[in-house]
Amino acid sequence: MASSGLLADALRNAERYSRINNEGVRLQFRSDRATVIALDYLNVDRRSDRHQIEFWLTALVRICRELTDNRLAPRKLTVRHFRDYSPAEYKLFLASDVEFGAEADEIVFSEQVASLPIVGADTYLNKLLRQYADEALAEQPHERGSVRIDVERVIPQLLPHGKAKTSDVARQLGLSSRTLSRSLSAEGVSFGKILEEFRAALARRYLKDRELPISEIAWLLGYREISSFTHAFKRWTGMNPREFRSSAP
Numbered sequence: 001m002a003s004s005g006l007l008a009d010a011l012r013n014a015e016r017y018s019r020i021n022n023e024g025v026r027l028q029f030r031s032d033r034a035t036v037i038a039l040d041y042l043n044v045d046r047r048s049d050r051h052q053i054e055f056w057l058t059a060l061v062r063i064c065r066e067l068t069d070n071r072l073a074p075r076k077l078t079v080r081h082f083r084d085y086s087p088a089e090y091k092l093f094l095a096s097d098v099e100f101g102a103e104a105d106e107i108v109f110s111e112q113v114a115s116l117p118i119v120g121a122d123t124y125l126n127k128l129l130r131q132y133a134d135e136a137l138a139e140q141p142h143e144r145g146s147v148r149i150d151v152e153r154v155i156p157q158l159l160p161h162g163k164a165k166t167s168d169v170a171r172q173l174g175l176s177s178r179t180l181s182r183s184l185s186a187e188g189v190s191f192g193k194i195l196e197e198f199r200a201a202l203a204r205r206y207l208k209d210r211e212l213p214i215s216e217i218a219w220l221l222g223y224r225e226i227s228s229f230t231h232a233f234k235r236w237t238g239m240n241p242r243e244f245r246s247s248a249p
Contacts (some may be wrong), residue, residue, distance in 0.1 A: 002120045003125040012029055026081065027039060035114040039105045146187060158172070200237075203236070
């Protein structure tokens, strides 16, 4: 979103790619007579949730403000659940009222808001990120149920932060480390093997982009030192990253 050209582009990217990270909430964007961001729950009982949807909506308002460096005020913000009153903090933060008990969970801005430029727009970076995201989207399995698939979904989010460890992934999935290890073992695979395969595949993909520094690739894969990445890559391919990049078409 932050490298997109206009806010409309950022929201379209969010609509297209957010399901890579989150399968429970679907973001939808439209802009005709107004700029509308809507949220729909998938396979989750919307009636059971109040706090998260309020967080989602206020966070999205803040993101739009940060992206455009503009203190945008929604025309209206609607949520499906009921409250006896609208907290004063909402009015202060949003500069508008919240309509509870509505038919949709939506943020509505004026039509012109969609055309606001993004302050950190970067055409090259945006093209690169959309390419990676399209590949990730295409590789997403259509059927759920496997613990391995759940692990593969979580690992990419944690890799750049160096937190793609068994305990961190288990926490994301609401499991203990022992339960996660046993479940993967029952499927004939280990956490270490999944992580290794992911890193190897991503490393090859990143190295084909000659504009991406090897130091940044190491960070994206969760390595603190380039030497650690180099040692791992040579184990995977028999070449160091620079040799692979030179030989790649």
